[in-house]
Amino acid sequence: MELDFSNIKVLGFDADDTLWVNETYFREAEEKFATLLENFETKNKIDQELFKMEMDNLELYGYGIKGFMLSMIESAMELSNNTISSETITEILKLGKEMITKPVELLEGVEEVLGKLADKYRLIVLTKGDLLDQERKLERSGLIKYFHHVEVLSDKKEANYKHLLDHLEINTNEFLMIGNSLKSDVLPILNIGARAVHVPFHTTWAHEQVDLEEQFNNHLTINTLSDILKYLK
Amino acid sequence: MELDFSNIKVLGFDADDTLWVNETYFREAEEKFATLLENFETKNKIDQELFKMEMDNLELYGYGIKGFMLSMIESAMELSNNTISSETITEILKLGKEMITKPVELLEGVEEVLGKLADKYRLIVLTKGDLLDQERKLERSGLIKYFHHVEVLSDKKEANYKHLLDHLEINTNEFLMIGNSLKSDVLPILNIGARAVHVPFHTTWAHEQVDLEEQFNNHLTINTLSDILKYLK
Numbered sequence: 001m002e003l004d005f006s007n008i009k010v011l012g013f014d015a016d017d018t019l020w021v022n023e024t025y026f027r028e029a030e031e032k033f034a035t036l037l038e039n040f041e042t043k044n045k046i047d048q049e050l051f052k053m054e055m056d057n058l059e060l061y062g063y064g065i066k067g068f069m070l071s072m073i074e075s076a077m078e079l080s081n082n083t084i085s086s087e088t089i090t091e092i093l094k095l096g097k098e099m100i101t102k103p104v105e106l107l108e109g110v111e112e113v114l115g116k117l118a119d120k121y122r123l124i125v126l127t128k129g130d131l132l133d134q135e136r137k138l139e140r141s142g143l144i145k146y147f148h149h150v151e152v153l154s155d156k157k158e159a160n161y162k163h164l165l166d167h168l169e170i171n172t173n174e175f176l177m178i179g180n181s182l183k184s185d186v187l188p189i190l191n192i193g194a195r196a197v198h199v200p201f202h203t204t205w206a207h208e209q210v211d212l213e214e215q216f217n218n219h220l221t222i223n224t225l226s227d228i229l230k231y232l233k
Numbered sequence: 234m235e236l237d238f239s240n241i242k243v244l245g246f247d248a249d250d251t252l253w254v255n256e257t258y259f260r261e262a263e264e265k266f267a268t269l270l271e272n273f274e275t276k277n278k279i280d281q282e283l284f285k286m287e288m289d290n291l292e293l294y295g296y297g298i299k300g301f302m303l304s305m306i307e308s309a310m311e312l313s314n315n316t317i318s319s320e321t322i323t324e325i326l327k328l329g330k331e332m333i334t335k336p337v338e339l340l341e342g343v344e345e346v347l348g349k350l351a352d353k354y355r356l357i358v359l360t361k362g363d364l365l366d367q368e369r370k371l372e373r374s375g376l377i378k379y380f381h382h383v384e385v386l387s388d389k390k391e392a393n394y395k396h397l398l399d400h401l402e403i404n405t406n407e408f409l410m411i412g413n414s415l416k417s418d419v420l421p422i423l424n425i426g427a428r429a430v431h432v433p434f435h436t437t438w439a440h441e442q443v444d445l446e447e448q449f450n451n452h453l454t455i456n457t458l459s460d461i462l463k464y465l466k
Contacts, residue, residue, distance in 0.1 A: 060333050062365035066299040073306065074326055082319035086310045089322065093307055100293050131364040132295035132387045149400075154365045
């Protein structure tokens with residue numbers, strides 16, 4: 001990989017599944033949801049229907065746990081042909097509330113990497129999802145001291161990034177985005193002429209997956225966040 | 234009122250119930266919710282329980298329609314002693330989705346006021362609530378062209394305002410906040426040494442109400458937004 005990062009001044013970090021564990025908790029909640037509904041449908045069908053419901057509701061609800069809770073409730077009614085009990089809906093609400101209050105589990109090496117990079121670069125967090133959830137996680141993470149700016153975006157499309165870099169007066173050629181999602185953290189960044197480093201997380205939500213042929217070549221993929229220190233001195 | 238606004242450079246506008254109708258839609262939804270549950274409890278008791286549920290969940294869910302939907306569902310189960318039907322829960326979801334997709338209804342004089350003030354002042358929107366909801370409303374409102382900056386805050390406490398003014402490099406003595414809520418738009422602003430104009434909306438959510446003795450004197454109250462033009466030339 002021949003990327004030259006010598007003129008990079010600002011590093012943008014994705015948060016969920018880049019700085020801390022997130023997707024794992026959604027997968028666990030889906031498992032529990034499937035168990036709650038196991039008398040009605042197969043696990044496979046339940047997973048499919050919930051995902052379809054989330055996609056149908058995405059434009060209305062956006063990303064985040066509250067929308068996920070509402071989609072679980074709506075799916076439960078559909079999958080049970082409206083025979084779901086109040087007790088099961090109570091369990092779904094409990095499941096969602098537990099997700100909201102879960103402690104933040106940092107990924108390996110995050111604190112060390114941010115500590116080292118904060119001296120030389122301006123670090124910002126660019127995350128999408130629910131404003132309150134993300135602020136809360138950042139506060140609980142203890143990482144806020146490393147960041148000059150935190151931006152919660154309603155989505156991570158090219159226009160969102162462009163608008164934000166303009167607003168923060170950051171040159172695209174001085175900006176490097178680091179994140180786990182090719183779709184949200186890498187492709188739109190490359191499309192606006194900035195650079196990106198992909199740090200895959202072991203689990204990727206179906207909605208964040210992209211076909212291989214859609215991938216671009218001019219980004220760097222690393223195994224763990226600590227590897228970034230080899231490229232950014 | 235002897236307030237001198239001659240050194241004001243930046244005007245902060247609240248959005249819900251200052252630029253457009255919002256609270257009215259929540260009141261209408263509460264009416265419909267009470268009708269859905271009329272076989273279980275009196276309207277008064279239903280209103281009380283829903284409000285209590287919203288307050289209990291506020292720290293978890295924050296402000297916005299999705300949290301309101303989840304609180305309606307949870308209240309419905311409690312008020313019906315877990316005998317609520319799937320059909321009623323479907324109706325509650327429908328109610329919430331209708332709120333999300335409602336067209337934006339501007340308050341009287343808003344467009345004219347913003348048009349006149351945008352030439353002389355830097356206008357920003359400071360709203361709290363759900364990020365996606367607020368962005369969507371702003372887009373639908375057609376007002377975005379008047380604003381230099383839009384900030385959706387998870388809450389409107391002194392610390393939120395301080396942080397934002399710092400970040401935008403706005404001097405408190407050059408900042409005037411305009412909004413319908415004494416609790417969210419006026420008191421915290423006065424407490425950080427900036428100034429505020431109160432434009433009451435006919436409906437105020439119980440959570441936004443403050444006792445009269447808590448009110449400060451050094452702010453201006455106007456009847457409709459257009460009145461601000463008498464003070465800001």
